[in-house]
Amino acid sequence: MAPTPKSDFLRIIMERGFLADCTDLTALDDALIDGPVTAYIGYDATAASLHVGHLLNIMLLRWFQKTGNRPITLMGGGTTKVGDPSFRSDERPLLGPDQIQSNIDNIQKVFARYLDYGDGKAMMLNNAEWLDGLNYLDFLRDIGRHFSINRMLSFESVKSRLDREQSLSFLEFNYMILQAYDFLEQYRRYDCRLQMGGSDQWGNIVNGVDLTRRILDREVWGLTTPLLTTSDGRKMGKSQGGAIWLNGDMLSAYEFWQFWRNTTDADVGRFLKLYTELPVDECDRLGALQGSEINEGKIRLANEVTTLLHGAEAAASAEATAREVFEQGGAGGDLEIVTIAADALPVSIIQLLSQTGITGSGKEAKRLIAEGGLRLNNDPVSDPQVQVDAGIIGDGLKVSVGKKKHRMVQIG
Incomplete structure (x- = not known):
């Protein structure tokens, strides 16, 4: 034909x-x-x-x-x-x-x-x-x-x-x-x-x-x-934290949005064509963006896909939360992204703090935990023996000290 x-x-x-x-x-x-x-x-x-x-x-x-x-x-x-x-x-x-x-x-x-x-x-x-x-x-x-x-x-x-x-x-x-x-x-x-x-x-x-x-x-x-597999070889539908469910009672709209926001640069254009109804030319334009500009494509992808499944209000709320938590580091401050190799996991929370550069030494890390100054995804950590594995990191683990010192840990 x-x-x-x-x-x-x-x-x-x-x-x-x-x-x-x-x-x-x-x-x-x-x-x-x-x-x-x-x-x-x-x-x-x-x-x-x-x-x-x-x-x-x-x-x-x-x-x-x-x-x-x-x-x-x-x-x-x-x-x-x-x-x-x-x-x-x-x-x-x-x-x-x-x-x-x-x-x-x-x-x-x-x-x-x-x-x-x-x-x-x-x-x-x-x-x-x-x-x-x-x-x-x-x-x-x-x-x-x-x-x-x-x-x-x-x-x-x-x-x-x-x-x-x-x-x-x-x-x-x-x-x-x-x-x-x-x-x-x-x-x-x-x-x-x-x-x-x-x-x-x-x-x-x-x-x-x-x-x-x-x-x-x-x-x-x-x-x-x-x-489909992602460009880095992972099966679609899976993440380091488990299956990306479609039902909202099994995976929140925010977590669903984050999955798409974390799409690998090389997959953005392809996924826009498959999972959204944007015109093909627009998908190609967004997928061809380079450097930090590709984030525009990732946010558009996350918003479009989340809107179809959970509605426009849920997508807008997820984006707003992400901007507050990840891009602005919560109540002000900057967020640095740190990538850890999958074969280097699990690591102790003390090692993680050192690898992310958020503390200067193990002694400082232990003191920080003892004083209640450490949070993972906004939840306080009180046990210095915590082991951080792929399941905990999932599609991104926010590590915070105070209000202005943050790291986003991802598996790469």
Whole structure:
């Protein structure tokens, strides 16, 4: 097909860096022109919140709706009982039905920030609706016979696990069949013709495309997004302090804002295209800023992403707090940034004070702590034996002495 697709959806996602692969890009482009098209992305309820690693595909659904199509967010009430083995080294812990439902209830809250579910514009489904009532023998006869074990073993998500001689249970092996059946069932019920997901789901998606064609003789498509890492090699969605959750009761809007504010310089332009709706030219301009000016891009990124998830007021509040705490050093004063290598951790609080230059000696540091003059993230420290590790530093640890002496410790 031509380098620039005809449909708005494909043109936008290709410009912004969302596209990894597609089963038939030309046919999908034609269908989108004739549109609207219904597409889905599935989310298993393995935790009480999704994290930043899921945000790329949530934005993909948002663009899909903004270009006149109908997105489905499919909750994995059924498939979570099995657990996706894709690129995992071991089996997921099995969750009970009450925990799965509780997780789904929490996860659903986030999608309302990104998609319009009014008047059927977007749909929220749960695959337990059709998976829980399956008759095993009928399912094997009607669906299982369309799957080749030889082909299933060749998929990289399975092959990599077996090559490492790590156990793959029969339960997990069924996952890709159930996901394929999800696609078939949604086509039957809602004329859903496109499944999207991360590139680690390519094998599962292709299975669903093939199954729908075999049973119903209908053309459907699969589309994947790249699996993102930061420029320094870290997996998106993780930080030194743990997962960057999307639910506000698991991670505050301020901490979420700080995660984006701490984006590596090299990632600013790319992340602006993927996680905001700013024009591509503006994303490129902000991403190309050099030196201290790149902070303009980072603050814009943090504000835009936080506004989408938590609202404009929360974003403005986070920025104001950050300016007070970090840029102005609290009640006046300056803030210096100090980087510590990850392999140098943990360190004692005494060593940390020395390395940051905030005290001149260990003796001074102990006296400072004894007199109550030291604060970490504004909390007083009274124990000179405290060990500071990556979890404590997280995305940034503010070390303060008095009102005007501050250091921001980051892992580099």
